Amino acid sequence: xxxxxxxxxxxxxxxxxxxxxxxxxxxxRPFMNTMKQTTTIQxxxxxxxxxxGGGNSGILNSDSMVLVIDTKQDEAAEQLHKMVxxxxxxxxxxxxxxxxHPDHSDGNRFYAxxxxxxxxxLEYWKKRVGDQTLPTSWLKDSMNIEVGDExxxxxxxGKNVHxxxxxxxxxxxxxxxxxxxxxxxxxxxxxxxxxxPEGYLATFDLLPNVFDIQKIVPGHxxxxxxxxxxxxxxxxxxxxxxxxxxSKREELEAKYKDWAQIPFFMSSGATIDVxxxxxxxx
Numbered sequence: 001x002x003x004x005x006x007x008x009x010x011x012x013x014x015x016x017x018x019x020x021x022x023x024x025x026x027x028x029r030p031f032m033n034t035m036k037q038t039t040t041i042q043x044x045x046x047x048x049x050x051x052x053g054g055g056n057s058g059i060l061n062s063d064s065m066v067l068v069i070d071t072k073q074d075e076a077a078e079q080l081h082k083m084v085x086x087x088x089x090x091x092x093x094x095x096x097x098x099x100x101h102p103d104h105s106d107g108n109r110f111y112a113x114x115x116x117x118x119x120x121x122l123e124y125w126k127k128r129v130g131d132q133t134l135p136t137s138w139l140k141d142s143m144n145i146e147v148g149d150e151x152x153x154x155x156x157x158g159k160n161v162h163x164x165x166x167x168x169x170x171x172x173x174x175x176x177x178x179x180x181x182x183x184x185x186x187x188x189x190x191x192x193x194x195x196x197p198e199g200y201l202a203t204f205d206l207l208p209n210v211f212d213i214q215k216i217v218p219g220h221x222x223x224x225x226x227x228x229x230x231x232x233x234x235x236x237x238x239x240x241x242x243x244x245x246x247s248k249r250e251e252l253e254a255k256y257k258d259w260a261q262i263p264f265f266m267s268s269g270a271t272i273d274v275x276x277x278x279x280x281x282x
Contacts, residue, residue: 036052036074036075036076037052037053038050038051038053038076039051041223043174044174046060046061046150047059047061047171047174048061048083049217049223050076050083051221051223053072053074053075053076053079053080054070054072054073054074054076054077054102054103054104054106054107055070055072055098055101055103055219056178056217056218056219056220056221057069057071058070058169058178058217059080059083059084060147060148060150060152060171061087062147062148062149062150063148064091064092064147064148065088065092065093065094065147066084066092066093067094067096067145067147067152068080068084068093068094068095068096068111069095069098069169069178069217070097070104070178070180071095071104071105071107071108071110071111072104072106072107073102073103073104074106076107077106077107077109078107078110080107081107092114092115093111093115094114094115094145095111095114095115095117096116096117096154096167096169097116097118097167098166098168098169098178098179098180098219099118099119099163099165099167099180099181100118100120100124100128100129100163100165101163101181102129104180104181104219105129107133108133108135109132114136115137116134116135116136117135117136117139117154118135118138118165118167119138119139119156119157119166119167120138122134122138124164139154139167140156141156142154142155150171150172150173150174151171151172151173152172153169153172153211154167154169155168155169155210157182157199157203159196159199159203160194160196160199161195161196161199161200161203162180162189162195162200163181163194163195164194166180166181166182167180168180168182168207170213174215175211175212175213175214175215176213176215176216176217177207177213177215177216179216179218179219180219181220182200182203182219183216183228183229183232184219184232185216185220185223185224185231185232186222186231186258186260187221187259187260187261188235188259188260188261188262188266188267188268188270188271189266189271190266191270191271191274195274197236197271197274198278200232200236201233201236201237201240204232204233204236207229213226213229214226216228220260221260235259235268236271238252238255238256239252239268239271239272240275242268242272242275243272243276243279244275252268253268253269253272
């Protein structure tokens with residue numbers, strides 16, 4: 001009897017390994033390779049936007065300081081730091097982290113001695129990222145910062161959305177919002193930890209009432225206009241509908257089949273499951 005149990009445990013283990021390897025080769029490796037690629041957009045004389053290499057980033061350069069929005073990870077973080085250093089010279093650099101995930105904040109380690117703003121608390125970040133990438137200042141309320149002739153608002157959302165402490169950044173003159181992973185372009189979200197799909201929906205209603213948004217730099221994906229937010233809102237509405245009415249699930253999942261997804265983790269099906277679990281637990 002024991003031999004049979006051991007045999008079946010071995011078979012199940014091999015099958016799970018095979019499934020995991022298949023998912024990695026088909027979905028995760030291509031996604032990670034794509035995410036490592038970077039595209040630099042010189043939006044205007046002062047603003048540089050770097051897509052990919054982790055989360056999307058922005059560099060706003062002025063005569064008195066340089067503002068960096070999200071510091072990427074791995075090699076892209078080093079490359080971003082070199083760009084920032086070349087622009088800054090002896091000027092101070094101010095970094096804003098939209099949230100703690102390493103694809104957006106791992107590059108903090110290159111900015112020792114500079115101010116790094118983020119939402120949350122020291123204890124919250126330490127538990128999640130360790131000591132090397134910690135911010136230096138913690139946002140409780142929105143903050144306005146003059147960077148050259150641009151007024152920048154750093155706006156903590158104050159609710160569970162992608163994480164418990166998401167921050168967005170708005171450039172008033174350019175009417176541009178850096179949304180972090182609260183806004184993605186044609187990519188399914190990863191809803192883990194404190195992530196709350198209802199928080200996303202509330203935020204999609206909030207942001208256009210707070211800011212005049214004409215351009216969006218999402219956390220991942222190409223930059224564009226307000227349609228990025230509207231499309232992401234519709235995604236969540238559709239997934240909530242599918243969670244309530246199982247007969248519509250196949251149709252609504254198929255609607256987003258060309259979005260970047262990873263099964264069971266970062267997918268329309270995973271979003272539906274989170275909506276369903278939250279409705280059961282209410």
